[in-house]
Every structure is written in structure tokens, then in C-alpha cells.
Amino acid sequence: MAGRQSSPILEVERLRTHFMTRAGIVKAVDDVSFAISAGEIMGLVGESGSGKSITGLSIMRLIDVPGRIVGGRIRFRGEDLAAAPEQRMRALRGSRIAMVFQDPLMTLNPLLRVGTQMAEAITAHNREVSRTEARARSRDALGRVGIPAPEERLDAFPHQLSGGMRQRVAIATAILNEPDLIIADEPTTALDVTIQAQILHEIRKLCRQTSTAMIWITHDFAVIAGLAGSISVMYAGRIVEQGHLDDILDRPLHPYTRGLIRSVPSRNRRGRPLHQIQGSPPNLLALPGGCAFRDRCPHTDDVCNAEPDLELVRAEQAARCFHPQLEALA
Amino acid sequence: MPKGVTKITAFIIRRLLQTVVVLIVMAFGVFVSVYAIGDPVDMLIDPAATEAQRLEAMRNLGLDRPLWEQFARFIAGAAQGDLGQSFVYKIPAIELILLRLPATIELTVAALILAVGIGIPAGILAGLYPSAWFSRTIMSVSILGFSLPSFWIALMLIMIFAVALGWLPSTGRGDVVTVFGVDWSFLTIDGLRHLVLPALSLSLIPMALMIRMARAGMREVWLTEYVKFARAKGLSPIRVIGLHAFPNTLIPIITVLGLELGSLLAGSIVTEVVFAWPGIGRLVIQSIGVLDRPVIVAYMLITVSLFILINLVVDLLYAVIDPRVGYGDARK
Numbered sequence: 001m002a003g004r005q006s007s008p009i010l011e012v013e014r015l016r017t018h019f020m021t022r023a024g025i026v027k028a029v030d031d032v033s034f035a036i037s038a039g040e041i042m043g044l045v046g047e048s049g050s051g052k053s054i055t056g057l058s059i060m061r062l063i064d065v066p067g068r069i070v071g072g073r074i075r076f077r078g079e080d081l082a083a084a085p086e087q088r089m090r091a092l093r094g095s096r097i098a099m100v101f102q103d104p105l106m107t108l109n110p111l112l113r114v115g116t117q118m119a120e121a122i123t124a125h126n127r128e129v130s131r132t133e134a135r136a137r138s139r140d141a142l143g144r145v146g147i148p149a150p151e152e153r154l155d156a157f158p159h160q161l162s163g164g165m166r167q168r169v170a171i172a173t174a175i176l177n178e179p180d181l182i183i184a185d186e187p188t189t190a191l192d193v194t195i196q197a198q199i200l201h202e203i204r205k206l207c208r209q210t211s212t213a214m215i216w217i218t219h220d221f222a223v224i225a226g227l228a229g230s231i232s233v234m235y236a237g238r239i240v241e242q243g244h245l246d247d248i249l250d251r252p253l254h255p256y257t258r259g260l261i262r263s264v265p266s267r268n269r270r271g272r273p274l275h276q277i278q279g280s281p282p283n284l285l286a287l288p289g290g291c292a293f294r295d296r297c298p299h300t301d302d303v304c305n306a307e308p309d310l311e312l313v314r315a316e317q318a319a320r321c322f323h324p325q326l327e328a329l330a
Numbered sequence: 331m332p333k334g335v336t337k338i339t340a341f342i343i344r345r346l347l348q349t350v351v352v353l354i355v356m357a358f359g360v361f362v363s364v365y366a367i368g369d370p371v372d373m374l375i376d377p378a379a380t381e382a383q384r385l386e387a388m389r390n391l392g393l394d395r396p397l398w399e400q401f402a403r404f405i406a407g408a409a410q411g412d413l414g415q416s417f418v419y420k421i422p423a424i425e426l427i428l429l430r431l432p433a434t435i436e437l438t439v440a441a442l443i444l445a446v447g448i449g450i451p452a453g454i455l456a457g458l459y460p461s462a463w464f465s466r467t468i469m470s471v472s473i474l475g476f477s478l479p480s481f482w483i484a485l486m487l488i489m490i491f492a493v494a495l496g497w498l499p500s501t502g503r504g505d506v507v508t509v510f511g512v513d514w515s516f517l518t519i520d521g522l523r524h525l526v527l528p529a530l531s532l533s534l535i536p537m538a539l540m541i542r543m544a545r546a547g548m549r550e551v552w553l554t555e556y557v558k559f560a561r562a563k564g565l566s567p568i569r570v571i572g573l574h575a576f577p578n579t580l581i582p583i584i585t586v587l588g589l590e591l592g593s594l595l596a597g598s599i600v601t602e603v604v605f606a607w608p609g610i611g612r613l614v615i616q617s618i619g620v621l622d623r624p625v626i627v628a629y630m631l632i633t634v635s636l637f638i639l640i641n642l643v644v645d646l647l648y649a650v651i652d653p654r655v656g657y658g659d660a661r662k
Contacts, residue, residue, distance in 0.1 A: 094564035106555040109574050121563040157653040
């Protein structure tokens with residue numbers, strides 16, 4: 001559905017990443033497909049444990065044992081990353097595909113200066129760049145993400161910067177080599193709301209300027225609204241709904257998506273209690289057969305004991321549900 | 331900058347003042363305990379000596395004075411660097427110890443080099459590949475290193491390498507070279523050969539410790555986001571491990587290393603006895619046997635001072651490793 005105009009820069013096809021734990025196989029990512037074109041921002045939405053971060057790490061090929069990509073393709077500019085040798089992946093990481101992590105307080109090495117940690121992202125991919133030049137490029141990148149006095153910040157240690165500053169440093173590091181794709185794993189979750197808004201604004205600007213594609217991983221529809229073009233909603237390792245942001249926000253098909261959207265505070269429902277989804281995310285080690293959302297769903301019936309497929313319900317909006325909700329959200 | 335330097339100076343001065351108090355209290359403890367054990371004169375003079383000879387000997391050694399006076403005299407002397415004469419050797423105790431100390435330092439440092447040089451890489455490897463066969467082997471070896479008594483390991487090493495194979499000598503320091511008036515074994519081939527077995531036997535426990543600490547540290551640090559972020563930048567594995575992961579495991583490692591260095595300097599006694607290594611450990615065992623109090627006190631003072639000095643250096647190293655460490659007054 002994504003990438004109507006240009007050919008996609010990244011196509012994930014039936015990706016499956018499993019963890020072979022002592023207690024059994026955890027299917028953290030199970031049959032996930034999506035595509036993104038240059039300059040597009042895709043939201044990957046879901047609760048904790050839904051597999052959205054593992055999807056991001058799978059694209060980076062940073063899954064550690066006991067995890068493993070067991071199936072599917074990750075086509076990045078035509079090349080299958082799922083089968084690429086580690087050497088090749090290292091050349092792509094940080095250069096063509098960059099990643100920003102969730103906790104800004106933990107994302108920088110506490111023992112190294114900011115400048116060192118930025119410059120190494122440049123020199124790792126191009127040995128001919130001098131230290132002075134790497135430093136100058138790092139300084140410019142800090143300026144682009146709105147850090148005042150970037151020259152001084154290069155000599156700072158991470159603990160001397162605030163959380164918002166550190167996340168900007170991480171984002172600046174990600175854009176150093178002007179990658180084609182940035183995977184942002186809840187980068188604003190740990191920040192307060194005003195900083196969050198500033199960073200979102202700057203990221204949108206950056207993506208537009210450099211036509212960088214971005215996967216924005218979040219559990220919060222409020223963050224993704226107004227940022228992303230398309231959205232994939234994940235639940236228990238699978239995509240349960242996929243489509244354009246506006247379509248999904250107005251008329252979500254899957255009961256889970258509806259629950260997520262209705263749990264966002266809104267001006268229209270001021271004073272009323274927030275909606276909450278019944279139950280808790282399922283244990284991935286003991287998934288019930290059939291629809292994984294069955295036990296928490298208000299519309300469940302006997303049909304749901306069978307496994308639903310992700311099917312187009314409307315033009316460019318697909319859902320993995322036997323009872324897609326067709327009416328608009330109140 | 332000057333502000334930071336003042337802070338560190340204040341920190342060091344505070345620490346040294348604490349040291350003086352510790353040393354005085356400890357010296358007093360040794361005086362009382364040696365007094366409680368028995369009368370050194372009985373050990374030193376001929377059992378057939380007359381009462382007059384006995385009194386004469388006591389007067390010569392200053393043992394006829396009350397204990398508090400002996401202690402006061404000792405402190406007065408210690409303040410001027412005089413720790414008294416050995417009852418047995420009739421030379422200053424401090425000289426006796428400084429004569430033997432290099433052998434112990436040499437043995438200890440060699441053992442720690444082995445422990446760090448083998449233990450840390452092995453621990454890192456075991457931390458990076460926790461389920462590989464070689465990691466399991468490394469961990470089993472470290473358990474043996476912990477649990478086998480060191481005298482037994484020393485005897486086994488002697489049996490295998492000195493007796494059965496005849497590759498290495500098992501007693502003494504071998505040829506030595508004198509540098510700045512001090513004898514060193516590690517500067518000659520023969521001396522090095524003599525050093526191998528005692529150093530190896532002494533290194534097993536700290537090596538096992540280093541393996542465990544490096545492994546635990548790596549496993550913990552490898553899961554952090556900054557290591558993931560470093561990997562996501564496309565850095566080489568060597569840089570990720572050597573610059574991002576390992577340095578973040580160092581604080582506990584050097585803490586333990588400092589403690590181990592101190593306790594090996596003071597406690598390589600068993601190894602020194604088994605391998606007839608002429609260090610301070612053997613000296614103090616002999617001195618305790620004959621209640622040679624000045625030597626015992628001097629030994630204690632010197633080892634405690636070394637211990638405190640090492641820990642001071644470790645505390646200062648924290649700041650070298652981690653920029654977040656400061657030396658402000660903890661009570662503030």
C-alpha cells in the first residue's frame with residue numbers, strides 16, 4: 001500500500017524472527033510485510049512485546065542469540081539483507097541504514113566524549129575522512145538537530161547533557177552519513193512533551209529535506225498522528241492492520257487498532273474516562289490458536305478460533321480480522 | 331581545572347590522615363597480641379641461661395619496660411622512620427623487610443600479569459559467546475581455580491613440571507641481577523624459569539576471579555543500548571568490544587584487582603613457603619615463630635600501607651576511567 005508513486009526503498013516480506021529460548025520458541029516477529037519509499041515515514045505501532053522493536057533490529061540484523069531471522073526477505077534497495085553477509089551489513093549499518101534507540105540516557109557511552117562517538121560513525125565507513133573533517137561534520141549535524149553551541153557539545157561527556165540533548169545527539173549521529181533509512185525505536189518516549197514536539201518537528205523537516213525514509217516505532221498514536229504517512233499496527237508478532245494514517249485514524253478496522261486509538265486522550269472526550277483495552281498482551285510462548293487478540297476482543301465468536309489472514313478490507317487498508325469494524329470511530 | 335585538582339588533593343590528604351590513624355591502631359594491636367602470646371626472650375636466649383642473663387637480655391631489648399612505655403617508644407621511633415631492631419637478626423626491621431620485599435613484589439606482579447593477561451580475554455570471550463563449548467571450558471577451569479586449595483595446586487605443579495617433566499625449577503629465585511641495589515629474578519632467563527611455577531600457582535585464584543568478573547561485566551554491558559547503538563553505527567567488532575563494551579566493565583574489575591594485589595603482597599605466604607621463595611611472607615612466618623616483634627610490626631605496617639596506597643591509586647583510577655566520578659566530600 002505504501003509507495004504509490006516511487007518504487008520502495010525497503011520491502012520487508014514475510015519476515016519471521018524467532019527466539020529459541022529454553023522455555024520454547026518465541027515468535028517475536030511472525031510473517032511481517034511492509035514497504036517504504038524514499039522520504040516516507042511509516043509508523044510501526046503496538047504495545048510492548050508486540051514485536052515492533054525486534055522488527056527494527058531484524059532489519060539492522062542486530063538480533064543476538066537466542067534470536068534468529070528464520071524466514072522472509074528484507075529487500076533494501078534491491079538487496080536481501082536477511083541473507084547478506086555480516087561484512088556487508090556492517091558497511092550498511094550507520095551508513096545507509098541508521099537506528100535511534102529508545103532511552104536517551106542509555107544510548108550514549110558514558111565514558112566517551114560526544115564528539116568521539118559521533119566522529120567514529122563517519123570514520124568507520126570512510127577511512128579517508130580526517131579527524132578535523134569528521135569533527136566538522138559532527139558539529140554541523142548537531143546544529144541541524146537544533147543543538148545550541150554545537151562546537152562545545154562535541155567535547156562534552158553524555159552525563160553533562162540533558163535527556164533531550166542526548167537524544168538529539170543520537171539523531172544527529174544517525175543522520176551523519178545521510179542514510180536512506182532511519183529506524184527510530186520510540187526515540188521520544190522517554191522525553192517530556194515539549195521536547196518531544198520539538199524533536200518530532202525537526203525529524204519531519206530532516207526527512208523532507210534529505211528524502212530519508214523512516215520507520216517510526218511507537219506505542220503512542222498521538223505521536224505518530226501528523227508524522228507518518230502510512231501505519232502498520234502490530235500485535236503479538238504480527239501485523240493486524242495496515243494502511244494510510246488518515247484512513248486508520250478515522251476508520252480503524254481492527255478492534256485492537258480501535259482500542260489503541262480510543263485510549264489516546266482527546267479534546268472531544270474531555271472529562272470522560274479513557275478507553276482501555278481489556279486484558280493484557282498475550283504470552284508469546286503460549287499463543288492460543290486462531291486470532292491472537294481473541295481473548296481481549298469484544299467482537300469475538302467461534303470463527304475467531306481459526307487463523308485470520310491480513311486481507312484488504314477497503315482500498316489500501318488491510319486488516320487481520322474476521323470481524324473488521326467498518327463504521328467510523330466516534 | 332584548578333578546582334578539580336584541589337578536590338583531588340583534599341581527597342588524598344583526607345585519605346592519608348585516615349591511614350595514619352589506622353596504622354597506629356594496628357601497631358597497638360600487634361603489640362598487645364604479641365605480648366599476650368608469650369615472652370620473646372624465652373625464644374631468644376639459651377634455655378640454660380641464668381636469671382641474671384635473662385634480665386640482661388630483656389633490658390637490652392627494652393622488654394623490661396611496661397608495655398605502654400614500649401609502645402610509646404616504638405611510636406616515637408616510627409615517627410622518625412625507625413621501626414626498631416629485629417630481636418633475631420640484630421639489624422633494623424625495616425631494612426630486613428625491604429631486603430625481602432622485591433622478591434614478593436616480583437612474584438605478585440608476575441602472578442597478576444598472568445591473571446589479567448589470561449583471565450580477562452578468556453572472560454570476555456566467555457561473556458560474548460556464553461553457550462559455546464570453549465566458554466563452558468573456561469568457566470569450568472575458573473571454578474577449579476577457585477575451589478582447589480593453592481598449596482595443593484602448588485604441589486601438583488611441582489610434581490608435574492619440576493619432578494616428572496623436569497622442565498622448570500621448583501625452589502628459590504635462581505640467578506638475579508642487581509639494579510639500584512635490589513635483586514631481580516625476572517631479568518635473567520634462569521630467574522624467569524624460577525618465577526614461572528610460583529607465579530602460576532599464585533595467579534590461579536585471581537585469574538578465576540578475573541574470568542568471572544570480565545564475563546559477568548561483558549554479558550551485562552552487551553545488552554545496553556549504547557553497545558547496540560555502537561553496533562548500529564557499523565563499527566568493527568574490535569572497536570565495539572574494546573572501546574564501548576569492555577571499558578564499561580572496568581570499574582569493578584580494577585576494584586577487585588587492587589584488593590587482590592594487596593592481599594597477594596601480604597598473603598603469598600603459602601606459595602613462598604612451598605616454593606622456598608625468599609619473600610616477606612616466609613620472613614614473617616619465621617618471625618612469628620620466634621616472636622620477633624619488631625619484624626612482625628614492621629611487616630604489618632608496610633603491608634597495610636601498601637594496601638591503602640593501592641586502594642588510593644584505584645580510587646584515583648576511577649576518575650581516569652569514568653568522567654562521571656568526582657572527589658567531592660561524600661557527606662555533602
